[in-house]
Amino acid sequence: MSFHIEVITVLLNGLQQGAIYILLAVGLSIILGTLKFVNFAHGALYLIGTYAGLLLALEINLTSGLLQEWGYGQIGLDLGYIPALLLVPLVVFVVGLAMERWVVEPFKNRPDTDQILVTFGLAIVVQEVFRIFFGSSSLPFSQPAWAEGAPQVPFLVQIPISSWRYYVILITAVLVAIVYLLVEFTDFGLIVRAGTRDPEMVELLGIRLSRPYIVVFGIGAALAGVAGVVGGPLNPVNPTIGNDILVPAFLTVVIGGVGSIAGATLGGVIFGLTYAILVATFSSWAQVGLYAIAAVILLVRPQGLLGEAEVAP
Amino acid sequence: MSDEPASASETDTSAVADMIGIWAPRGNEVRVVAGTAIILGLFPFVFARMPVLSGLLQGYQSLATLILIWGIFALGFDLLLGYTGLLSFGHAAFWGGAAYAAGVFSQQVSGSPILMVAAGTAFAVLLAWLLGFLSLRRGGIYFAILTLAFAQMLFYMSSSPLASITGGENGFTGVETAELFGIFGLESDLPAVLGLLLGTWLYLFVAIITLLCVALAYRILNSPYGMVFRAIRENEQRAEFVGLNVWRYRLMSFILSGFFAGVAGSLFVIHGSYVPLASLYWTTSGEVVIMTVLGGTGSLFGPIVGAGVYLYVENIVSGGHPFDFIAPFWHLILGLVFVVTIWVFPRGIWGFVRDVRDLVTGGED
Numbered sequence: 109m110s111f112h113i114e115v116i117t118v119l120l121n122g123l124q125q126g127a128i129y130i131l132l133a134v135g136l137s138i139i140l141g142t143l144k145f146v147n148f149a150h151g152a153l154y155l156i157g158t159y160a161g162l163l164l165a166l167e168i169n170l171t172s173g174l175l176q177e178w179g180y181g182q183i184g185l186d187l188g189y190i191p192a193l194l195l196v197p198l199v200v201f202v203v204g205l206a207m208e209r210w211v212v213e214p215f216k217n218r219p220d221t222d223q224i225l226v227t228f229g230l231a232i233v234v235q236e237v238f239r240i241f242f243g244s245s246s247l248p249f250s251q252p253a254w255a256e257g258a259p260q261v262p263f264l265v266q267i268p269i270s271s272w273r274y275y276v277i278l279i280t281a282v283l284v285a286i287v288y289l290l291v292e293f294t295d296f297g298l299i300v301r302a303g304t305r306d307p308e309m310v311e312l313l314g315i316r317l318s319r320p321y322i323v324v325f326g327i328g329a330a331l332a333g334v335a336g337v338v339g340g341p342l343n344p345v346n347p348t349i350g351n352d353i354l355v356p357a358f359l360t361v362v363i364g365g366v367g368s369i370a371g372a373t374l375g376g377v378i379f380g381l382t383y384a385i386l387v388a389t390f391s392s393w394a395q396v397g398l399y400a401i402a403a404v405i406l407l408v409r410p411q412g413l414l415g416e417a418e419v420a421p
Numbered sequence: 422m423s424d425e426p427a428s429a430s431e432t433d434t435s436a437v438a439d440m441i442g443i444w445a446p447r448g449n450e451v452r453v454v455a456g457t458a459i460i461l462g463l464f465p466f467v468f469a470r471m472p473v474l475s476g477l478l479q480g481y482q483s484l485a486t487l488i489l490i491w492g493i494f495a496l497g498f499d500l501l502l503g504y505t506g507l508l509s510f511g512h513a514a515f516w517g518g519a520a521y522a523a524g525v526f527s528q529q530v531s532g533s534p535i536l537m538v539a540a541g542t543a544f545a546v547l548l549a550w551l552l553g554f555l556s557l558r559r560g561g562i563y564f565a566i567l568t569l570a571f572a573q574m575l576f577y578m579s580s581s582p583l584a585s586i587t588g589g590e591n592g593f594t595g596v597e598t599a600e601l602f603g604i605f606g607l608e609s610d611l612p613a614v615l616g617l618l619l620g621t622w623l624y625l626f627v628a629i630i631t632l633l634c635v636a637l638a639y640r641i642l643n644s645p646y647g648m649v650f651r652a653i654r655e656n657e658q659r660a661e662f663v664g665l666n667v668w669r670y671r672l673m674s675f676i677l678s679g680f681f682a683g684v685a686g687s688l689f690v691i692h693g694s695y696v697p698l699a700s701l702y703w704t705t706s707g708e709v710v711i712m713t714v715l716g717g718t719g720s721l722f723g724p725i726v727g728a729g730v731y732l733y734v735e736n737i738v739s740g741g742h743p744f745d746f747i748a749p750f751w752h753l754i755l756g757l758v759f760v761v762t763i764w765v766f767p768r769g770i771w772g773f774v775r776d777v778r779d780l781v782t783g784g785e786d
Contacts, residue, residue, distance in 0.1 A: 140562075146562045146565075174749075214764075220508075220561045220562050220565075221502070221506070221508040221565075222763060222767065224508060224510075224562065224565055225508070225710065225714060225759075225763050226760060226763045226764065228707060228710070229711075229756055229759040229760035229763060230756075230760060232707075232752070232755075232756035232759070233753060233756040233757055233760060236750070236752045236753035236756055237753065239752075240749060240750060240753060351703075351704065355569055355570070355573055355703060358566050358569070359566065359570055362563065362566055392581035392582050392584075393581075393582050395573075395577035395580070395581075396574055396577045396578050396582060399570050399571070399573055399574035399577065400574060402570055403555070403567075403570060403571065403574070406559075406563075406567060406570075407555060407558070410558055410559050410563070
């Protein structure tokens with residue numbers, strides 16, 4: 109394999125890894141920016157997305173957990189990947205709406221620390237529920253057969269990356285663009301942005317903010333769900349994945365700048381590329397390098413790369 | 422905490438009197454420390470050896486020791502969360518860091534338990550100073566996320582680049598703890614009645630340090646210095662306007678809390694003779710958060726009670742026998758109880774107990 113192909117492989121892998129972070133970070137960021145709510149349960153939404161995707165797309169054999177003990181060892185609807193990709197965001201969107209209504213609303217006027225603590229507790233509860241029912245061992249979530257091999261493009265050198273990774277990048281780009289357009293160029297987005305600036309004034313003008321807010325939370329949750337489905341086949345699936353992905357996702361938000369979709373995207377790209385490059389060069393320092401870069405950015409620019417100093421809480 | 426520097430004209434006797442003045446007990450201190458000593462003295466007997474009760478509780482000596490160790494950790498954490506109002510998600514760095522430092526110290530330099538605790542604590546304090554300096558630039562959620570990031574960095578450092586020292590994924594196994602003062606093996610039983618009451622030398626060692634930590638924390642929190650912590654929690658801006666340097670007090674509170682975490686982490690390695698890599702992972706920080714909140718933030722003993730409840734559920738309820746039907750769900754139950762606690766009783770078990778006491782005694786302290 110020649111050098112430039114290797115470089116392209118590393119960069120594409122990095123972009124794909126970054127895409128997962130971006131999907132999570134954009135959701136976290138708009139929730140944090142508009143609702144001023146710190147959601148430590150975002151990893152749990154990712155977890156729900158992954159398991160929902162797995163159960164919709166495939167039929168799997170459980171090796172442990174309560175469902176297996178009760179005789180439902182073989183479980184899953186086996187609908188294929190496309191229906192899963194369409195249904196999971198809906199499922200997690202509804203979960204997000206419920207969460208906004210029953211968790212975010214009661215905690216709106218409590219301190220930041222209480223919000224972090226309650227969502228952290230909920231994340232544990234969700235993780236344990238999945239562990240109890242589906243067991244703690246890793247489940248097989250294979251990539252779809254039509255996206256396994258490297259894409260065959262005539263006249264171009266072949267890059268040894270499965271097509272699934274390209275789809276991940278593509279799906280992320282499309283979704284982030286949609287959310288961006290929604291927030292920047294629609295009436296809904298206008299209300300949301302106005303509510304971010306001065307909620308009291310917006311409500312005085314007779315605009316109800318609770319509805320746009322609940323939708324914003326739902327969208328953020330749905331993005332985490334998509335991240336779960338597209339990220340699922342790339343990593344082992346077990347109940348701790350939510351916990352493991354939460355910290356990098358949060359860092360992506362804060363290095364990009366809270367409330368900024370472009371910032372979250374930039375942060376995700378930086379994170380993904382750094383990680384992939386470090387894995388290819390100094391692999392044992394890869395994770396450390398990720399956090400070191402985040403720390404340096406936050407120390408030099410505490411409001412994040414594209415964040416506005418006064419908006420950040 | 423006397424801030425006045427002693428002037429040169431003062432005689433030696435008044436300097437001595439000052440010293441005595443500083444160390445003389447104030448307020449309820451004697452009562453609190455004596456009460457703690459009695460409870461620490463009776464706890465292992467009731468928990469692990471008393472005829473009927475310990476059979477019901479299913480307790481054992483080693484768990485009693487572990488509860489005190491985590492109790493110190495949670496006590497220090499509460500200094501930061503409950504009194505200064507800062508939520509750190511990076512305390513695993515001090516706990517695990519001190520455990521590694523004490524472990525490596527025992528292997529390379531000396532296995533004396535007291536020196537191990539000193540080495541581990543010194544490491545944790547230096548680390549807390551550095552991390553506090555870096556993370557306290559931003560408050561609120563940024564502080565939580567920054568501490569989390571730095572602690573995770575340490576976790577990944579010890580997992581691979583420093584694996585030659587820390588043992589990487591396998592954890593640090595080369596702990597060589599020597600006898601206390603070169604005479605008393607920590608695992609051997611205490612003589613006569615003490616053996617029945619307290620069990621091992623290790624428990625005595627940990628209990629004495631716990632007592633010192635409780636006394637120190639009580640002293641700090643009831644000093645004018647500790648009052649400033651509370652003032653900052655209640656209203657940061659007002660504290661700033663009064664002329665207090667909020668940033669420095671916060672840093673000091675962070676370092677103090679790192680100190681307690683360091684003591685606890687060092688004791689943890691002495692107790693277990695092993696440092697698992699997971700002791701640096703952020704879920705360890707999460708555990709101490711749960712213990713503290715469960716027990717009750719903003720109280721001296723709440724976090725210790727919280728640590729006891731958490732470890733009891735983790736080690737005994739999960740084990741089966743009397744709890745067969747809920748054993749597999751122990752973590753879920755803890756999570757649910759934690760959520761309910763924050764939702765309904767933000768002051769935790771200790772706050773609940775105090776409310777009941779106030780109801781009975783008519784609110785007199």
